[in-house]
Amino acid sequence: MDWLFQSRYNLDFFLAAIPLQLIMIVYYLGRRHLPISESRSFLYLMVLNLSTLVTDIMACGVTVKGTPATVLYFWNILYFACFLLTASGFLLYTADALHIPRFAGRWTRAVVFLPVWVMLLFLFTTPWTGFFFASSPEVPFKDGPVYGGVYYCYGFYILLPNLLVLLKWRENGLRRNFSFFVCGALVLIGLFLRTEFRYMPIMGYFVTLAVLVAYFTLRNPDFYVDDETNLLNGPALHLVYTDRTRGRRLHGFGFVIKGFEQSRILYGEAFIDSFLLEIGKYIRRELPFCCGFYLRSGRFFLMTPLEKTEEAADTLRQRFRASWTQGTRTAFFDIACVYVDQEVLFPPWEEFRQALADGFQKARGVAVKEITVNQGYMEQLHRKFHVRRLLAEALANNSAEIFLQPLMEAGTYRILGAEALVRLKDRDGSLVLPDEFIPAAEGNGSISLLGLEVFGKVCRFIQEKKPQRWGMKWIQVNLSPMQCLDRHLPDKLDALRKAHEVPVSAVRLEITEQAAMGNSGYQRVNELVERGYTLVLDDYGSGYSNRQRMNRISVAGIKLDGHLVGSHFDHPDSYIPNLIKGMRQSGYEVTAEGVETKEMADSLSAMGCTSLQGFYFAPPLTLSQFEKMYGT
Structure with missing residues (x-):
């Protein structure tokens, strides 16, 4: 091996770079890594870098006076081939790490990798053409006319990955973006030093450092x-x-x-x-x-x-x-x-x-x-995503629409109040049913924002239209169970109501049994009562209602669930009449939902209901339709 140490090149940096790269490869192969193209391209990059380091040592060692030309050509051609392929390996690994298809198509790939193929052609024909380098007994290694192009080619394949990182900046995450740029910077520093200090082959050390950074920050198998x-x-x-x-x-x-x-x-x-x-x-x-x-x-x-x-x-x-x-x-x-x-x-x-x-x-x-x-399942899921996007847009633009359904006084059938119902419009103008967007709002936590938007718009309607002149006493607004967990809910409602100069008696709050369950829910609804709000228990009969729960909160009335009301008229018995009678004797107002015929309205009025709601009187109406029908 004396010929190796007779070289004019300083090989000290290889003493650290080669063992370090070899350890990384052995450890990487010993771990369970992901079965993806990124894992394979990273292993390919490490093997190429190790090959470049080894062939660089050999090429430096044989570049001494008196070395046979065939030996010199062999090791230098092998080194520069590994050198160029390592650069293309950085590009391939970055494309896989960023989940970019292999440059879209065959022709795109051909154009991207054309420089490296041209340089390899010059390289492998250099023993005959001397384009890349030449050898003579007096001068073992002499630069050819295209020799400098190898460094420009290498730089191109290091800068191009950084451009890909910029194109994928938002999708990739700050940590990964930073890691890619550090790797690119280390390689470019090594490339600069290689051109400035030709007899100190330090570049392989910096490339190995870049691979090490990528290993620990991007490709560590233990992350996964x-x-x-x-x-x-x-x-x-x-x-x-x-x-x-x-x-x-x-x-x-x-x-x-x-x-x-x-x-x-x-x-x-x-x-x-x-x-x-x-x-x-x-x-x-x-x-x-x-x-x-x-x-x-x-x-x-x-x-x-x-x-x-x-x-x-x-x-x-x-x-x-x-x-x-x-x-x-x-x-x-x-x-x-x-x-x-x-x-x-x-x-x-x-x-x-x-x-x-x-x-x-x-x-x-x-x-x-x-x-x-299956495909049907995915179509339903796509619909959910579509509704969520509509909901997000409505909240961002404050564009949720308010509909009002009248509450009619039992017996006289005069308007007493109304229930505010929120609706979303699809992009084609059709309405999205609450059964779709309310679960979506509850699922992503936006139901509280939606509820406050509805309350604010109801207050603005009361301020601008003054429906008290039409005989209406109040408008009822629904509170979701999630809203009732917000300790600042009373303050938020008060702020909206006072901003529109609406008295507390002009709005009633409908809560469900779920909203009133749990210590936090009870505490919140009772605090609302203390501030003067009137509460109505909605959908009574659809869950786990009982007098014990109702006694823990101060509600002014109950609303019988529409399905419960409908089932009575399908199969009449004494349950609904006795329930209404008991509630009225206990001092509660009773509203029956789902009233669809005059027979139902007359019968429920006779049972003692205080107000009625249903399609017999009117479906949910837009604010302008409601004003046109009931405004005076």
Whole structure:
């Protein structure tokens, strides 16, 4: 090896770079990494960098006077080939890490990689042309006319990934963006030093540092392993899903442990969670063809080959029929499966995640054994997303519409008040039913904002139109259970009401039984009563109403649920008449919903109802329609 140390090049930096890169490769191969193209391209990058380091040493060592030209050409051509391919490896890895399809198409790829192919052509023909470098007994290495182009080519393939990062800036996250730029900066510094200090091959050291930064901040396999099961975790599923669904279908299924959270409360978190590791071991041992993910809260997803999906699901169902044992501890779990239909072409990750979450939630039902996420299921999910977007736009633009449905005095059938109902309009002008957007608002926490918007618009209507002149005493506004958990709710309502100079008697608040359940709910509604608001218990008879709960809050009246009223007229009995009589004797006002005929109106008036509401009198009307019909 004396010839190596006779070289005029300073090789000290390689003493650190080569072992460091070799350790990274060995450790990386020993860990369980994600089965995605990004993992493969990163390994490809590390191998190329190691090859570049080794061939650089050899090329530097043989570049001494008297070295045979064939040896010099061989090692220098091999080094510069690895050098150029490493640069293209950075570009390929960045494209995979950013989930960019391989530059859209064949012609785009051809144009992007044309410089490296041209430089390789010059390189491999240099023994005959001398374009890249030349050798003679007196001068072992002499630059050719295109030699400097290799550094421009390398710089191009380092700067282009940074441009891709900028294009994906919002999607990629600040930490990942910063990591990519640090890697690019390290490589460019090394490239600059390579051109300025030719006899100190320091560039490989900086490239290795860049790979090390990428390893610890972007590609560390431990980022994607769940510590409870040793399966892959949720962020790993996100990456694998994005990689696998580039023009392909996804095959697999999920399963959920029923009653998981309740079991953790009953038996203790440590007891139940200790079995998760056993479940993870079983999946990796008995289903090696599956890629398993644990999504927490007893939810798993297994990515499988298409022909193995049923086999994997049957294996798991059979295993969960038996007990799970650890020493003297035994646990029993029941599961339900969520299948991904092979015909489904999946949308972006967020919709897939929501589809799984929705499927898992439904699968937790007592009698549910399996859920299939098929095209129809996805269409329903798309509708949910559409409604959520409409809701977000309405809240941002304060564009939710208020409808009023009259409350008529029983017996006289004169207008007494109205109930305010919120409606959303679709982009085509059609109305979105409350059954769609109210659950969406409750699910994402925007119901409180929506409720305040409705209350504010009702107050503005009272201020501007003064419906007291029409014989109306009040307008009733619904409060959701979530609103009643807001400790600042009374202050917010007071601020809106006072801003429009509306007396507290002009608005009534309708609450459901759920809103009045729990200490926080009771505290909030009683505070509203103390401030002078009149409360009405809505949908009485649809849940768990009883006198004990009603005695804990001060409500002025109740509204009989429309289904309860309708069932009485379908099958008359003494329950509704006695209920109305008892409530009236207790001092409550009674409103009957769902009044659809004159017979129902007359009968309910005779039973003692104080007010009636239903399509017999009027459906929910826009504010202008309501004013036209009842304004004077």
